[in-house]
Amino acid sequence: MNHKINNVKELRALVGEPSELAKRKVITFIDEHCEKFLAHSPFLILSTADSSGYSDASPRGDAPGFVIVLDQKRIVIPERPGNKRMDSLKNILSNPSVGLLFLIPGMPETLRVNGKASLTLNPIVLEKMAAGGKKPILGIEVEVEECFIQCGKALRRSGLWDPDSWAEKHSLPSGAEILAAHSRLPGTSVADIEARLEDGYKNRLY
Structure with a gap:
C-alpha cells in the first residue's frame, strides 16, 4: 500500500485551502513593520541550496538589529568568524535563492524572508556591522522577493520560550x-x- 503523497492535488485534498488572510499576507519589500521586527531580532536561520539541490540550514546571531536594512528591497547579514566550512556561502555562489527565518525571544510569531543573495565586501556596509571592535568578514546581501509573518503555533506547541518546558x-x-x-x-x-x-x-x- 502506498502511504506517500505524490502530487499537489493529493496534498491539497488532505490539507485544504489557505484562508484569504494567509493568501494575502505576503509582501515583496521590507515595510516599517518588518524593519521593526528585524531591529529586535538577535537570531535567524539561513536556508540555502547549491545548484544540485543539496540543501543546508545555518544559524546566524548577534545583538538585536545585527541584520541591517539598506532599503526596502535589500538587507545584509554580517558573516562573523566560524568553522570555515562556508557551506552557506558556497551554496549562495552557485544558487542565490535563500530563505530566512527571524526570531525574537519571547515572541511566538516569526518573520520569513525569501530572496536572492550575494556576497558583498562593500567597506561602508561592513563598517556599519562592526561588532566587538571588528568588521565582519563579508556581508550576505539579500534582495527581498517575499516577506511575511508566520503564526506562532509551532513555537507555542514547542514551548520554546517557556523555561518550564526546558x-x-x-x-x-x-x-x-x-x-x-x-x-x-x-x-x-x-x-x-x-x-x-x-x-x-x-x-x-x-
Missing part, C-alpha cells in the same frame, strides 16, 4: 561528545574538544 541541563546532549564521536579525530579527546569550543566562544566570536 530540559534539565544535565540531561542535554554534549556538543563536545557529539563532535568527538562524529569526527573521530585521532589523539583528540572529548575534553580537548570541549576546551577548543570554550576557547572559541571566549576569544573568537568576532
Whole structure:
C-alpha cells in the first residue's frame, strides 16, 4: 500500500485551502513593520541550496538589529568568524535563492524572508556591522522577493520560550561528545574538544 503523497492535488485534498488572510499576507519589500521586527531580532536561520539541490540550514546571531536594512528591497547579514566550512556561502555562489527565518525571544510569531543573495565586501556596509571592535568578514546581501509573518503555533506547541518546558541541563546532549564521536579525530579527546569550543566562544566570536 502506498502511504506517500505524490502530487499537489493529493496534498491539497488532505490539507485544504489557505484562508484569504494567509493568501494575502505576503509582501515583496521590507515595510516599517518588518524593519521593526528585524531591529529586535538577535537570531535567524539561513536556508540555502547549491545548484544540485543539496540543501543546508545555518544559524546566524548577534545583538538585536545585527541584520541591517539598506532599503526596502535589500538587507545584509554580517558573516562573523566560524568553522570555515562556508557551506552557506558556497551554496549562495552557485544558487542565490535563500530563505530566512527571524526570531525574537519571547515572541511566538516569526518573520520569513525569501530572496536572492550575494556576497558583498562593500567597506561602508561592513563598517556599519562592526561588532566587538571588528568588521565582519563579508556581508550576505539579500534582495527581498517575499516577506511575511508566520503564526506562532509551532513555537507555542514547542514551548520554546517557556523555561518550564526546558530540559534539565544535565540531561542535554554534549556538543563536545557529539563532535568527538562524529569526527573521530585521532589523539583528540572529548575534553580537548570541549576546551577548543570554550576557547572559541571566549576569544573568537568576532
